[in-house]
Amino acid sequence: MAEKITAYRFERLDQTLSQLNKEDCAIMAGGTDVMVLHKSGRGVPPKIPKPIVFIDHLSELKRVYQNQKDLHIGACCTYSELLEEPCIPIPLKNAIKTIAAPAIRNRGTLGGNICNASPAGDTLPLLYVYNAKLLLRSVHGDRVVAISDFIQGPRRVGRNPNEILAEIILPSVVEEGSHVVFEKVGNRNADAIAKVSFAGYIRLNGTQIEEVRLCLGAVGPTMVRSIDIEKKLVGKTIPLADADIAQVVSAFDKIIKPIDDQRSTALYRKTVAINLIRYFLSMKQYQTN
Ligand SMILES: Cc1cc2nc3c(=O)[nH]c(=O)nc-3n(C[C@H](O)[C@H](O)[C@H](O)COP(=O)(O)OP(=O)(O)OC[C@H]3O[C@@H](n4cnc5c(N)ncnc54)[C@H](O)[C@@H]3O)c2cc1C
Structure with a gap:
């Protein structure tokens, strides 16, 4: 008999954060790293050892906006969506174009690339030189941390289990010169x-x-x-x-x-x-x- 897993897909971010505060869950954005990490044999569904919480559809995590000179990018924007955004810097678009193929770019998110913390994550060198800051949200509020402090090693990040990466902030990205x-x-x-x-x-x-x-x-x-x-x-x-x-x-x-x-x-x-x-x-x- 097929194994059962618990999966949550709430309509709003606050409901999702409240669940994460009650229960340790595996966050799934585009799933392009999660599914590979937990893959089983051919024809066998991946074994994810925790309840899954889907976040890829949450509109609160998909906004891109400018606040004075800073650019805020929703963590669940997919690569394909970012390529369509006029305010995304050209070098970041160039990096995105080198990632995988269109099918993965339609699912994979910028937040996923950061939280997966692969030594070969393609957006990471640019995010480091943009001095990117990350806005982490939980039921207790927001905190902002530099990407270089957040990523601690291969697949190791400084995220509390009840937090979601909500936004990537590129400070003064529209700087002249x-x-x-x-x-x-x-x-x-x-x-x-x-x-x-x-x-x-x-x-x-x-x-x-x-x-x-x-x-x-x-x-x-x-x-x-x-x-x-x-x-x-x-x-x-x-x-x-x-x-x-x-x-x-x-x-x-x-x-x-x-x-x-x-x-x-x-x-x-x-x-x-x-x-x-x-x-x-x-x-x-x-x-x-
Ligand atoms: C065939 C293939 C080719 C690929 N090619 C490339 C490539 O060329 N370059 C490259 O850099 N990567 C590549 N990848 C890796 C992957 O597509 C990217 O890292 C992608 O950005 C992951 O995003 P995702 O939304 O799918 O993350 P997911 O798989 O959903 O999540 C990845 C990790 O981040 C966590 N997470 C995701 N979003 C959040 C959030 N908002 N808050 C907190 N935690 C979160 C998840 O819990 C998980 O631990 C490839 C993958 C595949 C399968």
Whole structure:
């Protein structure tokens, strides 16, 4: 006889939060990671060890709006929906276009990518360089946490069982003069998990660097970003001297610790990661802006 599971699909977010406060449930947004994580043998339904609560349909989690210079993105917006949104930054759209194929993009959500906390999650390097903040909601209210504090390791996040990730906030995303780049290296342009990914952010005052942020994905247990390395570039003028670029490259070389797995080798990952840093720091496009 087929096993029974309990599943909840409330009409409103407050009802969902109230259930989560009473019972430890598995949250299911698009389900594209949950279903794979719990898959059983061929023809056997996935075994999810807790009651499931569906959140993908909740309108409160699907809003995209601008609040002054900040962009708020509902955690349950699917990738396909975000591609249709005019205010989503182009680099984020470019990253989304590299994710899986349309069927997965029609189900998978931005909030799911964050809460799944894969070292190869494609939106994560960009969200780190946008200094994304996450709005977590529970029956007790809201709290806001930086993405770099929320993601604690592979598939490990700082979420209390009664909380839902409600919004992703990109602060000052409409800032003038910043230049943001996303690069993913995989077997194909899309429908491939990243071997290495990279996001870079630079803001200039004339030829002087006011701020720079660099983040690598898939080269460690979680995203690799170093505020200390970034600070060394502030105040320098572009084009950067070879010695400055070499200093940054050597600092990253020390902190990235990629692994060998079915997708790539540690050596390939490290070489490509370093090349991506070098490429971004010597890019001509932002230098002529
Ligand atoms: C064939 C295939 C190809 C893929 N290709 C890529 C790829 O190229 N790049 C990539 O980055 N990923 C890829 N993925 C992974 C996946 O599609 C993404 O990570 C997606 O964003 C997950 O979103 P979801 O809504 O389906 O998450 P779900 O599977 O519903 O949830 C994932 C995790 O997050 C939790 N969760 C989800 N939403 C919330 C919320 N709002 N609040 C609290 N917890 C929440 C869930 O409980 C679960 O632990 C692929 C998956 C498949 C099956």
